[in-house]
Amino acid sequence: MNSAPLPRWSLLLLLTIVVLAVVVPWISPWNYYTPSWDELDLEPTFANGHWLGTDDLGRDLLVRLMWGCRISLLVAVAASLTSLFIGVLWGATAGYAGGRVDAWLMRTVDVLYAVPFIPFVIVLTVLFGRNIVLLFVAIGAVSWLDTARIVRGQTLALRQREFITAARVGGMSAAQIVRRHVLPNLAGIVAVYLTLTIPTVILVEAFLGYLGLGAQAPLTSLGVMIADGAAQLRSRPRLLICPALLLALLVLCCNRVGDALRDRFDPASGGGA
Amino acid sequence: MLSFIGKRLLVAIPTLLVIITLAFALLHAAPGGPFDSDKVLVPEIRAAIEARYHLDEPVPMQYLRYLGGVVRGDFGPSFQYQDSSVNDLIAQGLPIDLAIGLLAMGLALLIGVPLGVVAALRRNTVWDRAASAIALLGISVPTYVTAPLLVLLFAVSLRWLPAGDWGEGALRNLVLPVVALSLPYVAYIARLLRASLLDVLHTPWVRTARAKGMPWRTVLLRHALRPALLPLVAFLGPATVGVITGSIAIETVFGLPGIGRFFVDGAFNRDYTVVMGVTILYGVLIVLANLLADVVQALLDPRMRP
Numbered sequence: 115m116n117s118a119p120l121p122r123w124s125l126l127l128l129l130t131i132v133v134l135a136v137v138v139p140w141i142s143p144w145n146y147y148t149p150s151w152d153e154l155d156l157e158p159t160f161a162n163g164h165w166l167g168t169d170d171l172g173r174d175l176l177v178r179l180m181w182g183c184r185i186s187l188l189v190a191v192a193a194s195l196t197s198l199f200i201g202v203l204w205g206a207t208a209g210y211a212g213g214r215v216d217a218w219l220m221r222t223v224d225v226l227y228a229v230p231f232i233p234f235v236i237v238l239t240v241l242f243g244r245n246i247v248l249l250f251v252a253i254g255a256v257s258w259l260d261t262a263r264i265v266r267g268q269t270l271a272l273r274q275r276e277f278i279t280a281a282r283v284g285g286m287s288a289a290q291i292v293r294r295h296v297l298p299n300l301a302g303i304v305a306v307y308l309t310l311t312i313p314t315v316i317l318v319e320a321f322l323g324y325l326g327l328g329a330q331a332p333l334t335s336l337g338v339m340i341a342d343g344a345a346q347l348r349s350r351p352r353l354l355i356c357p358a359l360l361l362a363l364l365v366l367c368c369n370r371v372g373d374a375l376r377d378r379f380d381p382a383s384g385g386g387a
Numbered sequence: 388m389l390s391f392i393g394k395r396l397l398v399a400i401p402t403l404l405v406i407i408t409l410a411f412a413l414l415h416a417a418p419g420g421p422f423d424s425d426k427v428l429v430p431e432i433r434a435a436i437e438a439r440y441h442l443d444e445p446v447p448m449q450y451l452r453y454l455g456g457v458v459r460g461d462f463g464p465s466f467q468y469q470d471s472s473v474n475d476l477i478a479q480g481l482p483i484d485l486a487i488g489l490l491a492m493g494l495a496l497l498i499g500v501p502l503g504v505v506a507a508l509r510r511n512t513v514w515d516r517a518a519s520a521i522a523l524l525g526i527s528v529p530t531y532v533t534a535p536l537l538v539l540l541f542a543v544s545l546r547w548l549p550a551g552d553w554g555e556g557a558l559r560n561l562v563l564p565v566v567a568l569s570l571p572y573v574a575y576i577a578r579l580l581r582a583s584l585l586d587v588l589h590t591p592w593v594r595t596a597r598a599k600g601m602p603w604r605t606v607l608l609r610h611a612l613r614p615a616l617l618p619l620v621a622f623l624g625p626a627t628v629g630v631i632t633g634s635i636a637i638e639t640v641f642g643l644p645g646i647g648r649f650f651v652d653g654a655f656n657r658d659y660t661v662v663m664g665v666t667i668l669y670g671v672l673i674v675l676a677n678l679l680a681d682v683v684q685a686l687l688d689p690r691m692r693p
Contacts, residue, residue, distance in 0.1 A: 225402045228677065229409065230669035232632040233650060237410070237662060240654040241417035317529050321636060324531045325651060337531075344535035344640065348543055358532040366527040 120378075124370040131364055135183040144174035146181040147332035158352070169353055170346060178334055179356055183364070185335040189250045189319045189328075194311040196254025201261025202297070202304060208262070209269025210292050220266065223259050231256050235318065239327045246329060253318050261307055268300055306375045313368035320361055336361045392682060399674045406670040407457060410663045411450055417657075440466065453663070462664035467656045473664035480646035481668075483553060487637065487645070488630040490565045492623075495572035500619075502573065503580025504612070510585065518577055525574025530633055534567040534640040551641040564641045568633055572626055579622055584615040617688055624680035628673045 139146065144164075149171040158167040158175075166175040208219035238252040272278060272295075281291050316336075322328045323337025331338075336357050343354030428436070437443045441452060456463055462473035506518035541563060542550035549560050587593065588611055596606045635647030646665050653661035 225405050228399075228402045228670060228673050229406055230628065230632060230666060230673060232635065233662075233666050233669055234409070234413075236651065236654050237413055237666070241413065241657075313527070320529065321531065324636065325639065340532060340535075344531075347535055347539055351539055354535055354539070358528075358536065361532060362524075362528045365529075366523060369523065369527055 120374050121370040124367040127363065128367040128371060131183065131360070131367070132187065135180045135187065138180040139177050139184070142174065142177045144177050146173060146178045146334065149173060166356055167352060169342075170350065175353070175356060178339065179336075179360060182329075182334045182336045182339050182357060183360060185246070185329050185333065186316055186319055186323075186337070186361075186364070189246060189253070189335070190312045190315040193250035193253040193257070193315045193319070194308055196251055197258040197311060197315075198261060198304065198308055199258075200255065201258035202265050202300065204258065205262040205265025205267075206269050206292055206296055206300070209266040210273060210288065210296060212270075212273070216266070220263075223262055226259055229256075232318070232321070235322065236325065236327060239322060249319070249322065249328060250315075253315055257311065257315065257318075261304070261311070264303065264307060265300055268303055269296055272296055272299055302379050306372065306379050309368065309372035309375055313365045313372065316361070316365055316368070336364075388682075388685065391685070392678070395678050395681065399678070402674060403667070403670055407454065407663070407667055408450075410666045411453065414659045414663060415446055415449075440464065457667065462667070463660040465653075465658055465661050467653065467658040467661065473660050476649050476661060477646055477664060477668060480644060480649055483643055483645040484631065484634050484638075484647065487561065487564050487568060487643070488627070488634055490561065491568035492572065492626070492630055494565060495569040495576055498569075499573040499576030500580060502577040504584060506577065506581040507584035507588065508607075515581075518581070522574040522578045522581075525570050525572075526578070528570075529636070530567050530571065531636040531640060533570055534563070534637060537563050537567055538640070551643075553643050564637050564643065567640070568630065568637050571633075572630070575622065575626065576619060579619055580615060583618045584611065587611050587615045613687065617684060620680055620684050620687065623683075624673075624677040627676035628669075631669060631672055 150168070150173065158165060164174050164176070166179065169175055169178065204219060204223070208216045234256055235252050239249055278291060278295060281295055286294070319328055319335060320337030320340065323335045324341045326338075326341065328337050329335040339357035340354060340361065343350070343352075343357060346353055434443070441449055444452070453463065460474075462477070464472050465476060468476065502518045502521065506515045506522075509515050538550045541548045548562055550563075552560060593606060593611055596610045597603070632647075634645060635651060637643070638645045638647040639651070646668070649661055650665040652658070653665070
């Protein structure tokens, strides 16, 4: 057991970002969509209340930033949960059933590993409309492979334990055993991999947003804001630097927390890196 | 070794078949067709166009026809670019992606390997912390963020390098895309190597080699680094995938005419054959990269040999 301390600052910063993303748009006098022709391109000041200034349409940058953060987090959590659901179901079935079922399910996973994942998400979002629900289902549906592998490995190990045999002898059906005894024992490691999936999905969503396939205007996400900012790089670098910094901070904190949790709870990772 | 490679290539066939079928099914299940536009076509013209691209045939026939073409290495005509075939577009774009991708991978190894070794040897010192911080930063900041920031610094403010454009592959134009693309891989490689080298340094054979008085340099190069490189080689397969798909973002930022651009444009314009062709090409590259990684692993470690 590695007793590496949890990265306290990262956790605190992460919570701060989440709380700000929820609270700021709520209490701010501005919204994310109404353009204001008298307030185009204001520099950041405390005097007029635009703490990060306004964008090229006169919308408050801080409010838009926090809305973008909300959307990015929402998509990330929803997509991670989707991938978790498929991955756990797939992995637990393969690991518990064993034999031919296991071989076929895991061979499918091996084949899917060779599928170029980003291009498929792009095709899905282009062809089937650009709404947010579809976006996270699409990301989730193609990113469950790692979870399935890990869950299968853990299930195989659990299957050998006495309490599972006891449950079998006691006359429980396979489905009951998986639900009542296997899944609760997987909860720890699954939670760890959930925290590691979230930053990956945030980056994928931002990438799609960057290509114009994510949230549609006037709604925004961090990736969309980065794309907009990059287009106006020369005249308004602020519009790129603010969302870029926020995205980097968010992913950095998620990664640090996830790494620390994995070092603590995952017996397979020696806690080296 | 040859039979091992042969067997792996045989396994690759069903994999590629799955990719082709998935891509085909997705594109045909999508609402709307490639020639739906705002202006309504005269029915006869529409029928003529559909006959030219065999869109009037039943879907299973189209599938078999396409499959037959792919087997012969022909991805069909592009729907969007009337005069070019998908093969032409790939032949035009792929060299650019390969140049940038391979250079980025080389640069990542060149920086990442020493960084990982230093971090492992000077464990828990300032050097280690600095290397780990750089690594974490590289993993958390995506290329489409670093690329515009690099442009802002080196092209807009300092005016040392061009902000974009392929420029016939001139070195000046290559620097920023390659650096931006390589940064995350510098990070992954450094992290991976630090972890695996730390494991190896605690093994009995390294202690034995030191105890019999072998110079530290030789121990490191001959006995420690070789096994420590194994996980890195395994990582290079998936990493190649990342370089290829990551170049979609890089091409957008720097305005490079690679296949990623054709792919994204194709997806937006419902250019089905281009989308399918590029997806299959990506799949082939992934399969080949993984195979190559396995072969190199087997060469480095006799235990991995079949």
